[in-house]
Amino acid sequence: MAGDPPKTPILAGVAGHPVSHSLSPIIHTIWAKRVGIEGHYIPIDVPANYDDFVRAMDALRAVGFAGVNVTIPHKEHALRYAGEASETAKAAGAANMLTFSDDSAKAENSDITGFAEAVQEKTAEPGTSALVLGAGGAARGVVLALKDLGLTDIRITNRTLERAKELGAAFDLAVIDWEKRLETLENIDVLVNTTSLGMTGQPPLELDLSGLDPSALVADIVYAPLKTALLKDAEAKGHATVDGLAMLMHQAVPGFRMWFGGEAIVDDDLRSELVKELKRRGRA
Known part of the structure; x- marks a missing residue:
């Protein structure tokens, strides 16, 4: 509608150390394009200690991130940081998802x-x-x-x-x-x-x-x-x-649905794109 303010892109990402190898940004970018959602999913390298993790998560919340996936070595840090945790995250003793609200974060484990x-x-x-x-x-x-x-x-x-x-x-x-x-x-x-x-x-x-x-x-x-x-x-x-790619794709689904609000389908086309990227990196 004319005069409506532009929509703010949805922000999410993956936090780890190292994190440049992660395929998660590709998965979320493909899903966002499929359903026409304007959003960005960003790899965030966070030093491997709890204090730096807290500072990074506080900053992401402050700038409006909807949430992050969390990978090695921060999965236990994520559970510790969260004000609320799902039963599965508690049982696992670790979280690979943080969903942010204004004053807190909820930890979940989609692994x-x-x-x-x-x-x-x-x-x-x-x-x-x-x-x-x-x-x-x-x-x-x-x-x-x-x-x-x-x-x-x-x-x-x-x-x-x-x-x-x-x-x-x-x-x-x-x-x-x-x-x-x-x-x-x-x-x-x-x-x-x-x-x-x-x-x-x-x-x-x-x-x-x-x-x-x-x-x-x-x-x-x-x-x-x-x-x-x-x-x-x-x-x-x-x-x-x-293989590990199957698990990676499926564990990404809850985060995309939670933060971007769209449908996330694991299919052969998604897998094909990820395999192409692994081959490009010499890791297939």
Whole structure:
């Protein structure tokens, strides 16, 4: 209508350190263009300490950001910063979303639903048993997602046994010694790698899948490279697989809907654009 003031673009972003590698700005930009929303989603590098995180979040709120996704190393900082937190964020002990209001911020964890929905794309019935490699913040979210999917026999293993024991105690999980991980593959329905092993620039994940039932699902939350050695081996043996890109796309949906107010569809076209970007960066 003539004379109406111009709409203020919606502002959101992703905070982490480092953060330049993030594909989240591409995901949100594609969705915004699809639904005709004027908005900007910006990567924000925040030094890896809580005080700097607080200053950055206060500044973003002050300039009118609707919210931010939060990635390593700030997920626990985000939960601490928030005045309110969802039950899933509390259970995970970490948040990957902050939604801002005038005087507060709400923390949520969409990593949990993101992983669950990525698994459900591959199978409606993932089974009852799982082995999770790793015991960091990502593993906590994966464990909660597996529980939401109905898996009841979840086992955890980690290179540092004490961390595995801490996670096992928190979620009532069986703890497996890292050196005995191969012996645990038999009768496992879902295998998930949440460690950095196999990621570009990191040591390989040494895991012989010959003892794993061919019907088992194999997931790796890494997306650089897109197909890790674990996923390549799994595919060669006929396993259904879930890569880190699937989880990344699905976990982005709640934030876009919350901050931009539009529909966010995870489809082949979105995935294709992200794969192109990974190839451009030499990380596919």
